[in-house]
Amino acid sequence: MSKILRQQIEKITPLSDNEFEYILSHFTERKLRKHQFAVQCGQAVKFDYFILSGCLKSYHTDNDGKIHIIQFGMQDWWITDYQAYYNQTAATIDIDCIEDTEMLCLSYENREKLCAELHKMEHFFRKKTNIRNVALQQRILSLMSNNAKERYDSLLEQYPQLFQKVPKHLLASYLGVTRETLSRFNSTSK
């Protein structure tokens, strides 16, 4: 399974077998069952998670108990509370499993160690963070200026596989619409 990680890194920078073995030795494997938490609001965030299989969601619960979904995570994606992970502070969001999930976990110390030791890993993580930045900028633009139907169409275009994996009420929460509205979109989209 770890070859998924190698493939991702090698899209950005080539690795020898020895280098990949060394990098992989800084990760730990973890299996979580559906509904288990990877990150819990108020607790320390030890790891950034590279998803080998399964599906997760990260979300914030507001004062009225309403859930706001920040992102989903699937195979080949990274997920954590980056604010808490980078600043080594307590989590302000929750991340839990939508289905049974296998992940490779990278502690903050090991990430910094790999980046200091291997310029190519610093390069890899800079590039990945750039990509994440673009996705976040798109999400902000979408939240500010698109209507719900535009957000739906754009999500469907970018991540069609989410529509197979993620229950409808969670997609509705991500889009900020009711389930009824989402069903209407489902029936009118190409």
Next chain:
Amino acid sequence: MSKILRQQIEKITPLSDNEFEYILSHFTERKLRKHQFAVQCGQAVKFDYFILSGCLKSYHTDNDGKIHIIQFGMQDWWITDYQAYYNQTAATIDIDCIEDTEMLCLSYENREKLCAELHKMEHFFRKKTNIRNVALQQRILSLMSNNAKERYDSLLEQYPQLFQKVPKHLLASYLGVTRETLSRFNSTSK
């Protein structure tokens, strides 16, 4: 003025005089007057801008002609359309000057060159991008789950200097409220 850039880099990694001179030689200086554009929607985005003095705003104009402000930029901040800059595609947002502005401009090629040549610059830009990621995550959470008064208080707490620099109608646009609502917040905040 370029010492502001050196100070920022040295908060993350120390530099010799020669190293800084070398790094600086990859930037070009640019002065823009109030209302001039640094980035224009539909055009190529050649530079990431490090702001030496002045103030800018980045924003998206929706189909109804309504402006949505993504971020402001002041001394010591970086600003560009990162989506277009990283992917070397046309801009999807505008960035213009709220007041006369001086900037150091870094082309994408020079950024990649510096990162490849100097591991410490790759480290610097990775760390800066992490910080930007956290700010973007906070903006998303705030757009999704805070009410306008909470967004106002949080902005005032994080960036009090913005309230001196930025006209009220632009702050209102950033917060997604009317000017009248903003005035009410002004009079009720601590």
